[in-house]
Amino acid sequence: MTELRLVAGVDCSTQATKVVVCDAETGAVLREGRAPHPDGTQVDPEAWWQAWQIASDGLLDGVEAVAIGGQQHGMVLLDDSGEVVHPAVLWNDTSSADATTELIAELGGPEAWAEAIGSVPVPSFTVTKLRWLRDEAARGAAEVRRDAARRAAAVVLPHDWMTHRLAADRHGIEGITTDRGDASGTGWWSPTTNDYRTDLVELAFGRQLALPRVAGPAEIVGQTSFGAAIAAGTGDNAAAALGLDLQPGDVAVSLGTSGTAFARSTHPTADPTGLVAGFADATGEYLPLVCTLNAARVMSATAQMLGLELSAFDEAALTSPGSDGLVLLPFLDGERTPDLPHSTGLIYGLTRATMQPATMARAAVEGLLCGLADAVDALRDQGLPVQRVLLLGGGARSRAVQALAPALLGAEVVLPEPAEYVALGAARQAAWALSGAATPPTWQIPVGKPEPAITVDATTIRANYEQVLNNTRPLLAQPYNQ
Numbered sequence: 001m002t003e004l005r006l007v008a009g010v011d012c013s014t015q016a017t018k019v020v021v022c023d024a025e026t027g028a029v030l031r032e033g034r035a036p037h038p039d040g041t042q043v044d045p046e047a048w049w050q051a052w053q054i055a056s057d058g059l060l061d062g063v064e065a066v067a068i069g070g071q072q073h074g075m076v077l078l079d080d081s082g083e084v085v086h087p088a089v090l091w092n093d094t095s096s097a098d099a100t101t102e103l104i105a106e107l108g109g110p111e112a113w114a115e116a117i118g119s120v121p122v123p124s125f126t127v128t129k130l131r132w133l134r135d136e137a138a139r140g141a142a143e144v145r146r147d148a149a150r151r152a153a154a155v156v157l158p159h160d161w162m163t164h165r166l167a168a169d170r171h172g173i174e175g176i177t178t179d180r181g182d183a184s185g186t187g188w189w190s191p192t193t194n195d196y197r198t199d200l201v202e203l204a205f206g207r208q209l210a211l212p213r214v215a216g217p218a219e220i221v222g223q224t225s226f227g228a229a230i231a232a233g234t235g236d237n238a239a240a241a242l243g244l245d246l247q248p249g250d251v252a253v254s255l256g257t258s259g260t261a262f263a264r265s266t267h268p269t270a271d272p273t274g275l276v277a278g279f280a281d282a283t284g285e286y287l288p289l290v291c292t293l294n295a296a297r298v299m300s301a302t303a304q305m306l307g308l309e310l311s312a313f314d315e316a317a318l319t320s321p322g323s324d325g326l327v328l329l330p331f332l333d334g335e336r337t338p339d340l341p342h343s344t345g346l347i348y349g350l351t352r353a354t355m356q357p358a359t360m361a362r363a364a365v366e367g368l369l370c371g372l373a374d375a376v377d378a379l380r381d382q383g384l385p386v387q388r389v390l391l392l393g394g395g396a397r398s399r400a401v402q403a404l405a406p407a408l409l410g411a412e413v414v415l416p417e418p419a420e421y422v423a424l425g426a427a428r429q430a431a432w433a434l435s436g437a438a439t440p441p442t443w444q445i446p447v448g449k450p451e452p453a454i455t456v457d458a459t460t461i462r463a464n465y466e467q468v469l470n471n472t473r474p475l476l477a478q479p480y481n482q
């Protein structure tokens, strides 16, 4: 009998830290923990460290390797000694909307960015947050901003910071690492050339900052204080792709805080429309991805408005005879795709007949899925085959989402057993690094049974959504409350 070897994977996501401890050979999850993060779009990274300590408490005995998967893009600024100089500005903070517009123009437009880094920046990208901070400091904003702009010596991402924090022998900013997957969301690294574009850091911030070394996919980058090897880690979507072992024709659609649609690709993409971000994956290949700012929380917010528990909301959306022309544009936290950072949500088509809780619940789920259907279509437009859609994330637990997704996304829908796929992907990377093998270990992905599909007139639902979006776009593009 072979000896059991244990690896840990972490998802340092927007809303929580989740930890899984797995059998390195089979991927079977043996222990699990989680702890919440504070709400808000600017967060002290120390909160992630505390969440990790709570989530991993009592789980780490015998663990030989660990890897961190983390929410992408968040800007963590460090001084020379490695101290954090400003709350991390997260991917869903839209303060850098104006900075984004300026940066795009300064490099020569969307095409120039797509060519330089494979993506056109949106306010989620770290590069825009750097420019925002520089401008805030120049405008004489709060002392914390001015001080941060002065003291910043290095810029890293949430998973880079957590990986460094885990290392027993860390000294200041020396030896910090990142990986291709997460580096590709900064706005200053090219997945095609595998090189930093330090000129873009200079363009955004007016001076250079130290950047983490880009580690290889199966590299061991350090040791923890409890004696485990630390693997490179990666961004959460690249980790999920590894956890799911995505195959050609598979598109993952994740409904977490963000909504994402992504596929693995053997070649880089460069979409000048900005819809598809040309990210790298965690294996040395590519991960074209479309991301929306609003996903699972559209359902929880609508449920709250209707005074329903999530389960009752879900039942109402599932059993409603239809949305009857009621359209909900789900841009509750501003939106990234479509690029409407200042937008708010919008409900169109209220009548006495449609102003019913069940109709509203259905319209919320349809609105959310119409946005993701546009995301899947954008991947199709990049020439990516869409044979199966794998539904993931907390929002995929919704039976209404499962039942409506096949019609609205226009593909077979597969429901991997609900599991923490980001943390699992990180654990698989840790097992790969530990094995020293050329490829990651083969782990089985159990597939569950989605709610049976319901027949709806998807063409009309999507056409209504597009019509409301197109007709209100100029209004939604303006800052609300002006």
Ligand SMILES: Nc1ncnc2c1ncn2[C@@H]1O[C@H](COP(=O)(O)OP(=O)(O)O)[C@@H](O)[C@H]1O
Binding pocket: 013, 014, 015, 016, 255, 256, 257, 258, 296, 297, 299, 300, 310, 311, 314, 392, 393, 394, 395, 396, 397, 398, 399
């Ligand atoms: N049955 C359900 N129906 C709808 N939403 C759900 C359900 N279960 C969980 N969620 C939502 O899933 C979200 C958390 O998903 P998760 O993928 O963990 O997010 P993140 O990775 O961004 O932290 C929460 O907003 C929660 O309300």
Ligand SMILES: O=C(CO)[C@@H](O)[C@H](O)COP(=O)(O)O
Binding pocket: 013, 014, 015, 070, 071, 072, 073, 091, 124, 185, 235, 236, 237, 256, 257, 258, 259, 260, 291
């Ligand atoms: O910005 C992106 C992808 O580009 C988001 O997907 C973040 O990576 C956060 O993910 P969740 O916390 O919602 O899982």
